[in-house]
Amino acid sequence: MDASRAAICQLLDALPDPVIGPVELDHDYLDWIRRLEALPANAPGADKTWIWECIRAFEDHFRRAVRVK
Amino acid sequence: MDPLVPLLRRFHEKDVRFVVIGVAGINYYATGAGTTFTTRDRDLLLPLDPEALLRAWTACDELALSLAIGEEPLDVPRDRWLAERVISTRSVVRATNGRDLDVDLSVLMAGHDFEHVWAERRIFLVEGVEVPVARLEHIVRSKAEAGRPKDLLFLATHRDALKQIFAKGE
Numbered sequence: 001m002d003a004s005r006a007a008i009c010q011l012l013d014a015l016p017d018p019v020i021g022p023v024e025l026d027h028d029y030l031d032w033i034r035r036l037e038a039l040p041a042n043a044p045g046a047d048k049t050w051i052w053e054c055i056r057a058f059e060d061h062f063r064r065a066v067r068v069k
Numbered sequence: 070m071d072p073l074v075p076l077l078r079r080f081h082e083k084d085v086r087f088v089v090i091g092v093a094g095i096n097y098y099a100t101g102a103g104t105t106f107t108t109r110d111r112d113l114l115l116p117l118d119p120e121a122l123l124r125a126w127t128a129c130d131e132l133a134l135s136l137a138i139g140e141e142p143l144d145v146p147r148d149r150w151l152a153e154r155v156i157s158t159r160s161v162v163r164a165t166n167g168r169d170l171d172v173d174l175s176v177l178m179a180g181h182d183f184e185h186v187w188a189e190r191r192i193f194l195v196e197g198v199e200v201p202v203a204r205l206e207h208i209v210r211s212k213a214e215a216g217r218p219k220d221l222l223f224l225a226t227h228r229d230a231l232k233q234i235f236a237k238g239e
Contacts, residue, residue: 023216028232042097058105
């Protein structure tokens with residue numbers, strides 16, 4: 001990152017986060033959330049080791065990508 | 070290995086109560102790659118307890134994680150006075166190894182208090198370590214309550230991902 005871009009990032013980071021909300025969540029979204037929580041895969045004690053591995057694989061894939069055309 | 074696991078293990082050893090919140094918390098409810106969200110930050114909600122905060126900082130020290138508030142390193146000595154100031158200002162302390170682990174230690178979750186979130190937490194396992202995670206509904210409601218543009222953008226994306234799963238055939 002060049003110096004001017006770094007300075008801009010520093011300036012933006014120093015600004016407080018703008019706020020739009022709070023917002024209401026719609027019925028469908030809340031229903032899907034509760035259904036997701038209730039899935040057997042999300043039962044207490046479920047093994048979630050795969051989550052980090054999945055995210056890391058995703059990041060590694062794009063980190064290694066090179067433009068060929 | 071998930072670089073967060075050693076820290077969580079150390080928190081358990083030191084009786085530090087915490088729950089994973091934020092996008093990292095939402096990721097634990099994913100059903101597949103399509104419902105995971107890339108994030109560098111892991112957000113942990115801690116109680117409004119200076120002694121717990123001190124134990125959490127000690128755990129970070131023991132794992133050679135550096136601690137900072139914003140751009141400034143966390144003051145030393147890291148004593149009860151400092152922990153009380155951090156709590157009273159609801160400051161976020163970031164713990165990082167400078168490579169692949171950035172953990173935000175927070176005592177504030179918009180619209181929720183720690184004890185309520187803790188009481189309804191869900192415990193998952195990662196590499197054999199118990200990971201207390203806030204209820205998905207609590208995390209999502211917190212983002213809606215915070216109402217920052219980045220939260221609302223995330224919620225729109227998350228809603229769409231759930232719609233892909235549950236709205237099929239309806």
